[in-house]
Amino acid sequence: MKRWNITTGLVTVGLAVACCCTLPQLPPKLSVFAPAKEPASDRFLTPQTIVWAWERPESLEFLPSPEIVVAVLVGRLRLAADSMTPFPRLQPLTLPQSTSRIAVVRLESDPRQRPDLGNEQRQQVVAAILAWSTGLPGFKALQIDFDATVTERVFYRQLLTDLRRQLPATLPISITALASWCLGDVWLDELPIDEAVPMLFRMGKDATLVRTKLAAGADFNHPLCRSSYGISSDEPLPTLRPGRRLYLFHPRAWTEPAFTTFRQRLPATSLTSGV
Amino acid sequence: MAPFRHRQGVIALTAWLAMFSVCMPSAACGPYSIVAFFWLPRDPGPTLEQFLAGHLGILDHGQRAPYLYIAYRHLTGLDMDADNQQALTSLWPQNHLASVPDPNQAWREARQRVPDLESPGWISTTRSQSVEENGTVTHNYFLNCLGDAFGNAAKTLTARIDRFGAGSPEVRAWVEAQEQVFANCSSGETIPQPLGAEWDPLIRWDRQYQIAAAHFYATHYPQAVQRFREISRDPDSPWRDLAAYLIARALIRDGQFNAANQELERILAAPRLDEWHEPARRLLAFSRLRGAPAGRLEELTRQLLATRLEAPLRQNLTDYLWLLDHDQGDSTLRDWMQTMRLLMDEPAPAPAVALELPVGLPRLTAALVTATGDTPGLEVLLAAATEISSDSPAFLTTAYHRSRLLVATGRLEEARTTLDWILNDSPAELSAADQNRLRLLRAEITPELDDYLRLVALEPLGLGWDDGSSTVPGNPVSVFPTYRLGQPLIPDSAVELLNHGLHTTELLRLVEGDVLPDPWRKRLTLATWTRAVVIGEDKIARAIAPLVSTLAPELADEMTAYLEAGPEDRQFAAVWTLLRFPGLSPVLRWNVGRRTPVGERDSLRDNGWCADVLAQHELPKQIVRDADQIDAVHASWPSEGRIPASPDYLGRLVLSRAENHPEDSRLAEALHRVVEATRYGCGFGGYGEMSRAAFQLLHQRFPDSPWAEQTPYWFDS
Known part of the structure; x- marks a missing residue:
């Protein structure tokens, strides 16, 4: 019997799909590692520090701009059955004028009423994401935060494909990623994105394992996961490789002391300016 | 803008959002674990x-x-x-996580009755306004188009369809203008054009109203005020009364609170507008809250601390708490x-x-x-x-x-x-x-x-989810067949103690006694048997096996076989059990435990155990324990608790069995289960060698077995 492994199987399937040419033509995939013909925003491609401005009033006028980018949660969408409930951002946000912004939209599945994940629901999600992100003046990238379960991956991939098609080709798309996606999974291969940010906080039962692996010198298997980290101010820092984008989370509204204290904990080589 | 009858909805929603926007922000991680709430930190x-x-x-x-x-x-x-x-x-919603229905829904459904028009897109209801000052920019997000606007637009459209017909030019014109109105909800300045005298008067009155509404949503408040005023003075317009109320709303949005108060007082003094008196009263309270907060705070403090409380108590408290949050008063x-x-x-406050x-x-x-x-x-x-x-x-x-x-x-x-x-x-x-x-x-x-x-x-x-977004638990027991509400749980610190602070003899004593309630007694019994097997404490494993059978009848056959096996075969009998019951682990899981029954494979890889699962932990603060005693516990474990992860542990023993006892009829299934364990075991792979070895042996020795057929792949990370 011919010996297979899962990797071989997936590659074969991938080639078969490509040959069938059933997928729509997508714009050139933008890679954070290889310059595309129309490269994504320079600011996005270089290592930098990004602060998440989450669902609360945020006064970030103290941020050194333009070296610090702000990823703004512009809304949450809760999916349940065949419906979508929007929770748009309603909290004020103050920034230095020259700050670059990333629009972040979070998707949640109601565990009590699993979403249908049909075409209509997906179209509504796409419409909401586009409406909210364009409402953030001058946003330079879009990030989707969705902890998709295995059964939701097809929907998520289709969603990202729809977004990629409707957004300017030069606009990067980033997603947050569970550590497990980056360490032992291959499904990121199928996604038309520029970045998957491994979220190294609130990891639950995987926390010890992931931290131990990183401390032992392991890196994330997937290349999309190797350009950034997501970390939180209220957890110990994992082992970080230099030269990667750092997304910083704080469980409460940022203050200058909180930002300064957190920044001082970061390894010096992680503070490369994006300018 | 469709008729916006009741300010109550706005205030209630705003109040709800304001009062209960104390939920912690959602963290961007998962998958979320089920957590047990022994008390609610923010609720008494x-x-x-x-x-x-x-x-x-x-x-x-x-x-x-x-x-x-x-x-x-x-x-x-x-x-x-x-x-x-x-x-x-x-004041308290039944469920802090109760969702507000998508306001687009009603409008979309009504809109679909009009033929030959493109499907309505999704409408964002919030708008932001940016204010630049001293090198900073503040983006203020606000709910521009409220839910009632969509609901009432749907109602009005339905009425117009009934009057003119779904495919009529009047209805089409109405819909097109309404979409222009809603286009301003999130951005832009799209104003419908007035209609000529050739149109039905009702549609022309509607159009005047829509134009005023468009200005309102486009934040052209002076124009909105002027147009609503004109409508309110037209005795024939069906929007006359609503427009009188909306003048005040536009003035409030424009920050002209005194002018708004005058308009509202005028409404309250007009018997003809009695159906608008209650909304006007509420809007007036809101206007005074925003326009003269200090005075309002003083008034509210007096009212709320009076011996006799006055209506509207709920609104008064809502307003008072809003003022506190905005640092008003003393x-x-x-x-x-x-x-x-x-x-x-x-940081702790100053001591005094x-x-x-x-x-x-x-x-x-x-x-x-x-x-x-x-x-x-x-x-x-x-x-x-x-x-x-x-x-x-x-x-x-x-x-x-x-x-x-x-x-x-x-x-x-x-x-x-x-x-x-x-x-x-x-x-x-x-x-x-x-x-x-x-x-x-x-x-x-x-x-x-x-x-x-x-x-x-x-x-x-x-039970709830640990996503940090709410401290009010839902009740996801439907996704948790292994736990029943009402059963006691123990906090994580106690689990840590049981896992890392006690010798197996102590654990045996606990499970044989009546100290621990169900389901903990059962869970600890299974964990203790597994631990005794894995660290080679054969005597304890045999002593506890009958209790495993009693508390977990699903393992009775395996325990019988384990006890009846001779010394040479007993280890493999244990391995066989561990392979067929992937929920077994030498340590207790936290909280409600594994979400999948012990004999089933968990799709989120909560199977078996990770490497070094018994390795020395720093025990959290708990009861005073003798440090020497804890050291003795850890010393009793092989290599200080550094045991291989279950896929490797089980794989080695199965391969050894295959070498020494090739006649064992269980081997095909055992090899299949080893490959499965490498795929679904703890961690993120790294069992490639073991997976391949088991795979190859299975297909070499048992190529025609159903187990080989069920094992087309081996797995690496």
């Missing part, structure tokens, strides 16, 4: 009805503002009669609430801040709640706490925090006596949440293991 222990009646339970840091107001009234002797209690129960109530709302992880409050129960409770073992004047506080009688609304708060401080200052015997009295002999009624808190505090200072374990077996209030 008693039921809402009990709390309103003065049974305050244990007050603590960071509780929600409405509770603190109610508590303050009771602490200052200002009770609440039944009517006022009832008025406030409606009052004892405000100071007390600010002190009490400090979150646990914020609570003591700057006027003398009385509010000051004492705030001082005790915020005190630590180092607080100056602590002895005075502790002494004062003993003076509070058991029928005082402050009793449980002062008693609990006094006990907490006794523990913090090392006066353990006194703390034990106090806590035992509160739990067993005091006349105070204890809610489940308050009992749990008291028991856990008592457990911290309980030296005897058995007593400790009895104290920490608590009935949770419910």
Whole structure:
């Protein structure tokens, strides 16, 4: 019997799909590692520090701009059955004028009423994401935060494909990623994105394992996961490789002391300016 | 804009969002774990009805503002009669996570009745306005188009369809203009054009209204005011009365509160507009709140601390809390609430801040709640706490925090006596949440293991998700077939102790006794048997096997085979069991445990155990244990607990069995299960070598077996 492994199987399937040419033509995939013909925003491609401005009033006028980018949660969408409930951002946000912004939209599945994940629901999600992100003046990238379960991956991939098609080709798309996606999974291969940010906080039962692996010198298997980290101010820092984008989370509204204290904990080589 | 009848909806929604936007922000991680809530950090222990009646339970840091107001009234002797209690129960939504329906839904459904038009897109209801100042920019996001607007647009469209027909030019024109109105909800300035005299008057009146609404949503407030005023003066327009109300709304949006107040007073004075009096009254309160906050705060403080409370109590409290959140005013109530709302992880306040409050129960409770073992004047506080009688609304708060401080200052015997009295002999009624808190505090200072374990077996209030977005648990038991609400759980610190602080002989004693309730006894029995097998404590594994059969009948056959096996075969009998029951692990899982029954594979890889699962942990603060004893426990484990992960452990033993006992009829299935374990085992792979070895052996030795057919791949990370 011919010996297979899962990797071989997936590659074969991938080639078969490509040959069938059933997928729509997508714009050139933008890679954070290889310059595309129309490269994504320079600011996005270089290592930098990004602060998440989450669902609360945020006064970030103290941020050194333009070296610090702000990823703004512009809304949450809760999916349940065949419906979508929007929770748009309603909290004020103050920034230095020259700050670059990333629009972040979070998707949640109601565990009590699993979403249908049909075409209509997906179209509504796409419409909401586009409406909210364009409402953030001058946003330079879009990030989707969705902890998709295995059964939701097809929907998520289709969603990202729809977004990629409707957004300017030069606009990067980033997603947050569970550590497990980056360490032992291959499904990121199928996604038309520029970045998957491994979220190294609130990891639950995987926390010890992931931290131990990183401390032992392991890196994330997937290349999309190797350009950034997501970390939180209220957890110990994992082992970080230099030269990667750092997304910083704080469980409460940022203050200058909180930002300064957190920044001082970061390894010096992680503070490369994006300018 | 469709008729917007009731400001009530706006205020209620705003109030709800304002009052309960204290949920912690959602963290961007997962998958979320099920967590058990033994008490709710931001909500008191008693039921809402009990709390309103003065049974305050244990007050603590960071509780929600409405509770603190109610508590303050009771602490200052200002009770609440039944009517006022009832008025406030409606402040609390049934479910803090209750979702607001997508406002687009109703409009979309009505819109679909009009033929030959493109499908309506999704409409964002929020708009942002940016203000630049001194090198910064502030983006203010606000709900521009409220839910009622869509609902009423749907109603109006339905009425026009009934009048003119779905495919009529009138309806098409109406819809096109309405879409232009809604286009302003999120951005832009799209204003419909007026209609000529050739159109039906109703449609022309509608169009005038839509134009005014478009200006409103496009933030052209002066134009909106002017147009609504014109409509309000047209005796024939069906929008006349609503327009009169909307003048005030536009003025408020434009920050012209005095002008808005005048318009609203005019409405209240007009008998013809009586159906708008209630909305106008509410809007007037809102306008005064925003336009003259200091004066309104003074008024509200007086009203809320009056012996006799006036309607509308709910709105008054909502407005008052909004003002507190916007740093308005100065009052004892405000100071007390600010002190009490400090979150646990914020820097401790200056020691005397609570003591700057006027003398009385509010000051004492705030001082005790915020005190630590180092607080100056602590002895005075502790002494004062003993003076509070058991029928005082402050009793449980002062008693609990006094006990907490006794523990913090090392006066353990006194703390034990106090806590035992509160739990067993005091006349105070204890809610489940308050009992749990008291028991856990008592457990911290309980030296005897058995007593400790009895104290920490608590009935949770419910289950929720650890995404940090809510402290009010839902009840996802439907996704958790292995746990039934009502069964006691133990906190993580106790699980850590059982996993890393006790020898297997001690664990055996515990499971053979009656210390642990179900389901913990069963879970610990299975974990102890697994641990004894894995670390080679054959005697203990055999001693506990009959109990495994009793408590877990699904493993009875395997335990029988294990016990009947001779010394040479016993290890493989254990391995066989571990392969067929992937939920077995040498350690207890936290919280409600594994979400999948023990004999089923978990799709989220909660199977078996990880490498070094028994490795030495720094045990969390708990009962005092002998450090030497703990060292002895760890020394009893092979290589200090560094055991391989279950896929490797099981794989090695199966391959060894295959080499030494090739006749064993279980081998094909065992090899298949090893490959499965490498795929679904703990961690993120790294079992490639083992997976390949088992795969190859299976296909070489048993190529025609159904197990080989079920194993087309081996797995690497």
